[in-house]
Amino acid sequence: MKSFLIILCCLPFLASAQDTIQGMVMEANPDNKHLGLPGANVYWQGSPIGTMTKEDGTFSIPYSKEYNKLIISFVGFQTDTLTIDQPKMVHHWLQPSNELDEVVVKQKKEAVQKTFFLAQNVVTVNSAELLKAACCNLSESFETNPAIDVNFNDALTGTKRIEMLGLTSPYLLITQENIPMVRGASQAFGLTFTPGTWVESIQITKGAGSVVNGYESISGQINTELQKPLTDVPLFVNGYANLNGRLELNTHFNTKLTDEWSTGLYIHGNRRDSEVDNNNDGFLDNPLANQINVMNRWQYQNPEKGWVSFFNVRYLNDEKQVGESGFNPETDRFTTNAWGSEINTERFDGSVKLGYVFPNLPFQSFGFQASYSHHAQDSYFGFNTYDIDHESIYSNLLFNSIIGNTKHKFKTGISFAYDGYDELVNGTIFTRSDRSAGAFFEYSYTNLEKLSFTAGARFDTHNRLGNFFTPRLHVRYTPWENGSFRGSFGLGRRAANIFAENQRMFASSRTIQLNGNGGNIYGFDAEKAINYGVSFIQKFKWFDRPGDFSIDFYRTDFENQVVVDWENPREIVFSNLDGDSYANSLQVELNHRVLPNVEVRAAYKFYDVKTEYQTGLLQKPLQARHRFFTNVGYNTQPKENGAQWRFDYTFNLLGEQRLPSTGANPLEYQLGEFADGYSLMNAQVTKVFSNKFEVYLGGENLTNFRQYDAVLGADDPFGDYFDTTIVYAPIFGRMLYMGFRFKI
Amino acid sequence: MMKRIAILAVMFVSVVGMAQDKNKKTTFEVDGKCEMCKMRIEKAALGVTGVKYASWDIPTHQLSLVVDERKANSMQIKSAIAAVGHDTKELKATQEAYDAVHPCCKYREDNTDDSTTHKNDNP
Numbered sequence: 001m002k003s004f005l006i007i008l009c010c011l012p013f014l015a016s017a018q019d020t021i022q023g024m025v026m027e028a029n030p031d032n033k034h035l036g037l038p039g040a041n042v043y044w045q046g047s048p049i050g051t052m053t054k055e056d057g058t059f060s061i062p063y064s065k066e067y068n069k070l071i072i073s074f075v076g077f078q079t080d081t082l083t084i085d086q087p088k089m090v091h092h093w094l095q096p097s098n099e100l101d102e103v104v105v106k107q108k109k110e111a112v113q114k115t116f117f118l119a120q121n122v123v124t125v126n127s128a129e130l131l132k133a134a135c136c137n138l139s140e141s142f143e144t145n146p147a148i149d150v151n152f153n154d155a156l157t158g159t160k161r162i163e164m165l166g167l168t169s170p171y172l173l174i175t176q177e178n179i180p181m182v183r184g185a186s187q188a189f190g191l192t193f194t195p196g197t198w199v200e201s202i203q204i205t206k207g208a209g210s211v212v213n214g215y216e217s218i219s220g221q222i223n224t225e226l227q228k229p230l231t232d233v234p235l236f237v238n239g240y241a242n243l244n245g246r247l248e249l250n251t252h253f254n255t256k257l258t259d260e261w262s263t264g265l266y267i268h269g270n271r272r273d274s275e276v277d278n279n280n281d282g283f284l285d286n287p288l289a290n291q292i293n294v295m296n297r298w299q300y301q302n303p304e305k306g307w308v309s310f311f312n313v314r315y316l317n318d319e320k321q322v323g324e325s326g327f328n329p330e331t332d333r334f335t336t337n338a339w340g341s342e343i344n345t346e347r348f349d350g351s352v353k354l355g356y357v358f359p360n361l362p363f364q365s366f367g368f369q370a371s372y373s374h375h376a377q378d379s380y381f382g383f384n385t386y387d388i389d390h391e392s393i394y395s396n397l398l399f400n401s402i403i404g405n406t407k408h409k410f411k412t413g414i415s416f417a418y419d420g421y422d423e424l425v426n427g428t429i430f431t432r433s434d435r436s437a438g439a440f441f442e443y444s445y446t447n448l449e450k451l452s453f454t455a456g457a458r459f460d461t462h463n464r465l466g467n468f469f470t471p472r473l474h475v476r477y478t479p480w481e482n483g484s485f486r487g488s489f490g491l492g493r494r495a496a497n498i499f500a501e502n503q504r505m506f507a508s509s510r511t512i513q514l515n516g517n518g519g520n521i522y523g524f525d526a527e528k529a530i531n532y533g534v535s536f537i538q539k540f541k542w543f544d545r546p547g548d549f550s551i552d553f554y555r556t557d558f559e560n561q562v563v564v565d566w567e568n569p570r571e572i573v574f575s576n577l578d579g580d581s582y583a584n585s586l587q588v589e590l591n592h593r594v595l596p597n598v599e600v601r602a603a604y605k606f607y608d609v610k611t612e613y614q615t616g617l618l619q620k621p622l623q624a625r626h627r628f629f630t631n632v633g634y635n636t637q638p639k640e641n642g643a644q645w646r647f648d649y650t651f652n653l654l655g656e657q658r659l660p661s662t663g664a665n666p667l668e669y670q671l672g673e674f675a676d677g678y679s680l681m682n683a684q685v686t687k688v689f690s691n692k693f694e695v696y697l698g699g700e701n702l703t704n705f706r707q708y709d710a711v712l713g714a715d716d717p718f719g720d721y722f723d724t725t726i727v728y729a730p731i732f733g734r735m736l737y738m739g740f741r742f743k744i
Numbered sequence: 745m746m747k748r749i750a751i752l753a754v755m756f757v758s759v760v761g762m763a764q765d766k767n768k769k770t771t772f773e774v775d776g777k778c779e780m781c782k783m784r785i786e787k788a789a790l791g792v793t794g795v796k797y798a799s800w801d802i803p804t805h806q807l808s809l810v811v812d813e814r815k816a817n818s819m820q821i822k823s824a825i826a827a828v829g830h831d832t833k834e835l836k837a838t839q840e841a842y843d844a845v846h847p848c849c850k851y852r853e854d855n856t857d858d859s860t861t862h863k864n865d866n867p
Contacts, residue, residue: 041819043834048826050835052819071834360769361810363797405796448787 022060023090025053025072037094040074045081063087119444119454119474120210121486121535121552123147125202132633132648132684135240135700135737136248136270138199138224139191143682144650146589146603146629147204148222151622154504155710155724155731156322156341158286159189165206165219165554166583166607166623170494170501171529173209173217176224177310178369178396179351180214184419185375185390187501189345193316195268195293197238197250200225207533207554208472208490211440211456212398212411215470218492218529219556219583228310229254229264229299233743240739244286244732245274248739260302268293275325278733279706281714283339283724285732287320306357306365314349322507323382324717334383339717341507343379363402363409370395381506382717388500389422407448411456412441425499425512430522434495436462442472452476465493465526482539489532495521496562498574505572508723509713515575525576528559547592556583558611565613566621566660569669569723579612583620597637602630619658622728624677626655642691650682657728662712669713669721675728678705697738704734764813767796772818774800774807775831777851784845788828792816 025042027035036057043050044067053059061070063084070090073079077094084090125145133143139160142148153159162169174182174190182190202224209221236252247270254264270291278285293316300309320343321329327340351371358364375390398413416437423430438460446452453475461467472490479485498514499522505512516523533554540547558581565573589603605627609620619625631650638644655677662671684698707729713721774785782800785807789798794815800807809821819834826835829845831852842852 039817041834043819046836048823048835048838048841050819050823052817073834361767361797362799362808363810402796405790406798407790448783448790 019063019087020060021063021070021084021087021090022058023092024056024058025074026057026091026093027077028093028095032093037074037077040072040077040094042070042072045069045071119452119476119486119488121206121488121533123204123206125204127200130196130199130202131646131686132631132650133196133682135196135242135698135739136246137192137196138194138202141196141199141202144601144631144648145204146587146601146605147206149605149627152727152730153188154507155727156283156287156507157189157320157343157504158732159192162191162222163623164204164222165531165533165556165585166609166620167219167556170496171218171492171556173213173221174224175213175221177226177351177353178213178223179371180216180394180417181224183216184392184421184497185377185388185500186347187497188503189318189343193291193293193318193345193347194224194226195248195250195266197236197252198226198266198268198295200227200232206535206552207488208474208492208531210454211442211458211470211472212396212413214415214417215438215458215460215468215492216494217490218494218527218531219554226295226297227252227254227264227266229262229297230256230301232264235742235744237742238739240737242735242737244272244276244735246270246272246286246289246737260300262299262301264295264297264299266295266297276732277325279708279710279731281708281711282324283711283714284322284325287322289318289320291316291318293318304359306359308353308355308357310351310353312349312351312353314347316345316347316349318345318347319343333380336718339382339722341379341381343377345375345377347373347375349373361401363400363406365400367398367400368396379503379506382722384426384506385424386426386499386503386506387424389420390500391418391420393418403443407446408443409445410441410443412439414439421497423499430499432464432521434462434464436460436465450478464495464520468493484537486535486537487533489530491528491530493526493528496524496527498522498524498562498564502564502572504725508572508725509718509720510566510569510723510725511571513571513573515573517576519576522574524562524574525560527561529556529561530559531556542592545593545596547590549591550589551587553584553586555585558582561611563611563613566725567613567615567618569660569662569665570720573614575614577612580617581611582609584608597635599633600630601632602628604628615661621658621660622726624654624657626677628653638688642688644688646684646686646688648684648686652680654678654680659726659728662726665712665721671709671712671726675707678729679703680705680730692744693740693742695738695740697736699737700735701730701732702734706730706733766812766814768811768813769809770811770818771806771808772822773805773833774825775805775851776800776802776849777854777856778802778848780846781830781849781851784828784849785825785830788824788830789821792821792824795821 025037025040027037029035038053038055038057040053042059042061047067049062051059051061068083068085070082070084072092074094078097130141133140142150142162149163151161153161164172170187205221207220209217232252232254234254238250240248249269251267256262272289276285295314298311323340324338327338329342332338332340353369355367356365371394373392378387394417396415398411400411402409419434421432438458440458442456444454456472458470470491474488477485514523519525535552537548537550558577561577561581563575563577586606587603591601594600607623607625609623610617629652634647636645656674659671659675681702682700684696686694686696688694710727710731712723713719776785782802785800786798789795794812797810822832822835826837827841829837829841831837
């Protein structure tokens with residue numbers, strides 16, 4: 001190799017004091033031509049002062065006596081250090097180098113895009129938390145989370161009803177991987193159709209949600225992420241049994257087919273075939289049930305090209321039999337031999353999701369999803385019959401990008417939805433098809449420190465709700481370290497599916513009154529409400545262990561609502577809201593790791609939910625105004641193979657609940673105005689033997705608190721006073737269960 | 745032969761450099777140690793006009809950027825980062841700038857990965 005000279009041209013310097021160094025960086029060549037090198041780094045060693053050469057190779061850098069080593073570097077060239085003691089012109093030739101000393105591009109995508117400072121009030125429930133309540137499906141996954149209240153739906157089916165901010169699930173948007181899931185026909189039992197082991201995580205958004213997921217959410221959103229074939233274990237088996245005769249089996253099989261493709265088969269079955277009537281009212285405390293639920297997922301992932309895709313199919317068949325013990329459907333159906341009911345559901349779901357992240361632009365992506373579901377429920381309750389057939393299509397196209405830089409982000413897209421309902425209610429046919437299309441835009445800003453906000457709006461056109469505009473706003477402000485204020489505002493609308501959402505009314509002697517006003521949804525107008533709220537959270541360290549304190553207040557104001565009035569025990573009256581209807585909710589929560597392995601969570605909740613019924617403005621029935629919740633978890637230090645003990649205890653205290661009026665009934669069928677407050681305890685112990693195998697044992701309702709008069713008029717189920725809808729406490733007493741989890 | 749390849753490579757680099765990519769992806773090392781450093785570094789980088797995306801990784805100390813080269817060059821970004829107290833290979837923060845960073849971020853004294861013990865991840 002020829003030796004290349006480093007040539008330093010010292011031009012005559014100016015006599016006057018000069019505080020910049022000017023010069024030119026050139027590419028070394030045999031003829032010493034002035035080939036300017038653009039984009040070379042020129043900087044003082046150990047200083048914060050640097051610059052880059054311009055297109056012609058020239059540069060100018062401030063001079064200071066503090067520094068005297070000027071470094072010139074460029075990718076593909078040898079780095080040179082020049083000693084400069086006084087301001088002067090610098091001409092410098094750089095030598096090519098065969099070694100690259102700087103790696104320019106790294107091809108790696110993060111599995112999860114970290115969201116800085118979300119403006120929404122979102123609680124994420126991860127899989128470790130879900131294991132605290134081992135049984136059994138999504139409706140029971142919220143027992144250890146104070147944001148959601150779990151209530152009893154009716155005296156027969158054992159189904160749990162969830163509430164957020166004092167409003168029941170129809171006012172929550174419940175999605176599965178951002179596709180609306182529990183809605184329409186599945187409103188009553190939909191949460192029981194997602195087995196707990198399928199759930200990877202749950203995101204709970206309090207208050208108005210994002211416009212991206214539609215206009216329907218009023219008090220909040222719950223999104224469930226399911227297990228993904230690529231990340232779930234190859235084989236998972238879970239068995240569960242309780243002393244009330246419920247058996248559950250869950251199996252997951254996942255395989256990676258190629259570098260890009262993986263698939264998973266998830267099978268769930270549950271069964272209860274022993275009749276249990278511990279309160280001796282002649283009615284089964286829990287349904288005789290049978291469910292088979294099979295899902296197949298396909299996942300395609302190509303991080304280099306930026307594509308992610310999911311294909312999902314799911315089939316469900318669920319059968320429940322409830323009513324008097326000894327009821328035999330074959331001989332007793334539609335007779336007065338015994339009161340009984342059967343609820344049979346068959347459901348098919350299919351969905352496609354497609355996501356693309358631009359490989360060189362991690363902030364830019366688009367997503368497409370489309371889903372189809374068909375839900376058919378055939379049921380009878382004594383002499384009442386209710387069948388519903390619901391076909392639903394939902395699709396959504398979304399584009400994410402930035403304006404300038406990632407402090408300004410936006411999401412925009414379009415969505416389309418179709419719902420076809422076919423209902424048979426005691427011989428009367430109700431048919432309806434709803435179609436809507438909408439476009440949305442959501443802008444979010446963050447200054448990466450104190451302030452962030454998200455402002456979104458969507459415009460939809462719906463064949464029944466008309467053309468309308470839905471604004472949503474979320475703001476977050478961090479006044480000091482680890483503390484933040486949030487505020488939200490949003491509008492929501494929905495078409496109430498009055499029969500599907502209130503189908504427990506069929507298991508009573510109440511007559512159904514529809515006092516419509518000629519609206520186009522069963523004679524009613526669409527529901528419309530505004531939700532707004534504020535919250536504050538402060539993280540802290542106490543005794544060097546982390547904790548957080550939060551307080552939030554939300555209010556929902558209904559502009560229109562389909563009011564369901566249970567206040568006359570002879571009937572159930574549906575009417576459009578005439579007057580006020582609102583829900584105020586306050587929650588104060590404290591979490592702290594009190595000892596190295598002990599986590600304590602405590603919350604107090606206050607609800608003031610009132611609606612103008614036929615008989616005046618009344619507190620919502622069957623809702624405790626005051627609730628106190630505490631959860632204590634203790635885990636021993638895991639050994640190398642993962643072996644540990646886990647203990648979990650939950651205590652719930654509910655204040656008195658107003659009961660719907662039974663004053664018009666004869667004295668023996670009256671329940672009084674209020675139900676007394678009570679408390680409930682659950683506990684669970686898990687023994688982890690290794691990363692592969694664990695066993696758990698637990699108990700629900702350990703104090704054995706029960707409501708004995710849950711089935712009103714149980715002695716005469718075909719009489720005028722029969723009612724199974726007034727349930728404020730558990731029907732079944734203490735319930736012990738055990739199970740195992742095996743995975744490889 | 746080697747020389748020719750090297751020159752070709754250099755010419756290619758120069759051509760790419762001349763092309764002034766609108767969405768140039770680059771990565772370089774920035775000293776720091778915790779979530780607060782991450783926030784400060786990313787904020788400083790995004791404060792430079794033309795920087796579209798900035799993500800600093802705590803364990804590797806790598807700052808990944810997407811930059812509009814017509815508006816910003818890497819030395820401008822490095823000087824913005826040095827101005828808030830973080831060193832890069834080329835530019836060192838002044839003592840005043842370094843003294844201004846939060847006590848938990850003193851990476852020059854103790855350059856361990858602090859991501860698990862000190863967090864500022866407000867939910």
